[in-house]
Amino acid sequence: MEQNVGSRVPTIVDVDLGNRSYPIYIGSGLLDQPHLLQRHVHGKRVLVVTNTTVAPLYLDKVVSALTDGNSSVSVESVILPDGEKYKNMETLMKVFDKAIESRFDRRATFVALGGGVIGDMCGFAAAAFLRGVNFIQIPTTVMAQVDSSVGGKTGINHALGKNLIGAFYQPQCVLVDTDTLNTLPDRELASGIAEVVKYGLIRDAEFFEWQEKNMNALLARDPNALAYAIKRSCENKAEVVSLDEKESGLRATLNLGHTFGHAIEAGFGYGRWFHGEAVAAGTVMAVDMSHRLGWIDESIVKRVYNILQAANLPIAPPELMTVEMFKSYMAVDKKVADGLLRLILLKGPLGNCVFTGDYDRKALDETLHAFCKS
Numbered sequence: 411m412e413q414n415v416g417s418r419v420p421t422i423v424d425v426d427l428g429n430r431s432y433p434i435y436i437g438s439g440l441l442d443q444p445h446l447l448q449r450h451v452h453g454k455r456v457l458v459v460t461n462t463t464v465a466p467l468y469l470d471k472v473v474s475a476l477t478d479g480n481s482s483v484s485v486e487s488v489i490l491p492d493g494e495k496y497k498n499m500e501t502l503m504k505v506f507d508k509a510i511e512s513r514f515d516r517r518a519t520f521v522a523l524g525g526g527v528i529g530d531m532c533g534f535a536a537a538a539f540l541r542g543v544n545f546i547q548i549p550t551t552v553m554a555q556v557d558s559s560v561g562g563k564t565g566i567n568h569a570l571g572k573n574l575i576g577a578f579y580q581p582q583c584v585l586v587d588t589d590t591l592n593t594l595p596d597r598e599l600a601s602g603i604a605e606v607v608k609y610g611l612i613r614d615a616e617f618f619e620w621q622e623k624n625m626n627a628l629l630a631r632d633p634n635a636l637a638y639a640i641k642r643s644c645e646n647k648a649e650v651v652s653l654d655e656k657e658s659g660l661r662a663t664l665n666l667g668h669t670f671g672h673a674i675e676a677g678f679g680y681g682r683w684f685h686g687e688a689v690a691a692g693t694v695m696a697v698d699m700s701h702r703l704g705w706i707d708e709s710i711v712k713r714v715y716n717i718l719q720a721a722n723l724p725i726a727p728p729e730l731m732t733v734e735m736f737k738s739y740m741a742v743d744k745k746v747a748d749g750l751l752r753l754i755l756l757k758g759p760l761g762n763c764v765f766t767g768d769y770d771r772k773a774l775d776e777t778l779h780a781f782c783k784s
């Protein structure tokens with residue numbers, strides 16, 4: 411395990427996308443190092459997009475990091491309501507209202523300060539405002555630090571389905587100050603761990619084994635354990651995104667459990683369960699289906715249950731979810747092609763998966779019936 415903690419020298423993971431490549435800076439105390447952010451600000455005006463929970467905690471610090479030693483930059487902010495239920499067009503419009511009223515121009519930089527909801531919305535606003543302005547991610551949840559801030563997927567929800575409106579739009583940099591996790595509630599921390607587990611299951615068996623041994627340390631916020639989990643997750647994500655930025659195949663594997671999970675989020679009501687909680691239950695369902703298809707051993711199923719339970723994550727959908735609800739939300743999933751629902755399923759030894767529409771529909775039906783009352 412790397413010992414970056416306390417060194418204040420950031421670990422850097424590069425997202426290699428040709429002339430749109432960018433660094434992910436990971437470490438403690440990075441918001442106290444203004445040069446890291448300032449080198450990625452273009453133009454003189456910055457709009458920080460954040461929410462009512464994160465602003466009182468970190469907005470002043472971020473404004474200082476953007477302006478210390480650089481009086482030519484002016485920073486304004488827009489503070490959005492907090493929660494997945496606000497990840498919609500109406501809230502997004504508040505960002506455009508602020509940017510237009512304040513006469514931001516094409517040299518503006520938008521900075522996302524918060525979890526995945528803020529990152530996705532700010533990124534989409536940056537992609538669309540004046541057809542695209544500079545964009546920086548400062549993720550402050552485990553979910554955002556290990557996944558959502560990296561790779562340029564941005565967007566909002568629709569009442570009929572999750573993340574259905576958006577754009578691929580890469581940031582100039584991602585700055586992960588691990589100190590921000592000190593204020594993150596336990597439930598939000600656990601939610602992010604669902605995506606860490608995902609990387610192990612789909613492509614990194616060694617990382618999964620490390621997680622099995624270190625779950626208690628992660629939950630206890632051991633700084634070294636968190637720093638390693640963030641770095642290893644970002645390395646996995648950066649590699650996948652570099653190979654398949656626009657999700658023609660490989661990148662879809664990052665959505666293990668998400669088709670079931672997104673149905674839970676939309677069906678149960680946005681924000682009732684956190685994204686990672688829905689993904690955890692969805693992962694159990696995808697793993698159950700993989701086993702029914704005969705594609706993985708029982709031992710993998712057990713290990714998935716065990717690790718998610720150890721992380722205090724759900725291992726079944728909420729009781730309210732019915733087979734019909736799953737089917738209806740899954741039908742509008744972004745991975746449907748020509749009416750065929752493609753899923754990410756585990757196949758073979760731990761750390762291997764497939765993205766496929768070629769599976770026995772009976773297995774999907776059996777899984778849905780096994781996890782739903784009707």
Ligand code: NAD
Nearest residue numbers: 463492525526527550551553554557558563590593594685
């Ligand atoms: P979130 O953004 O709602 O944050 C969770 C909660 O933590 C919120 O109440 C937030 O205000 C609060 N918070 C954030 N940072 C904090 C801090 N440091 N201290 C205290 N409280 C803090 O949820 P999330 O789990 O970060 O992100 C979920 C969203 O990310 C979903 O909308 C999901 O679709 C999206 N996502 C996107 C991608 C992608 O590739 N773009 C990947 C994964 C998830």
Ligand code: GLY
Nearest residue numbers: 561563661664665
């Ligand atoms: N979180 C899935 C992706 O970025 O593709």
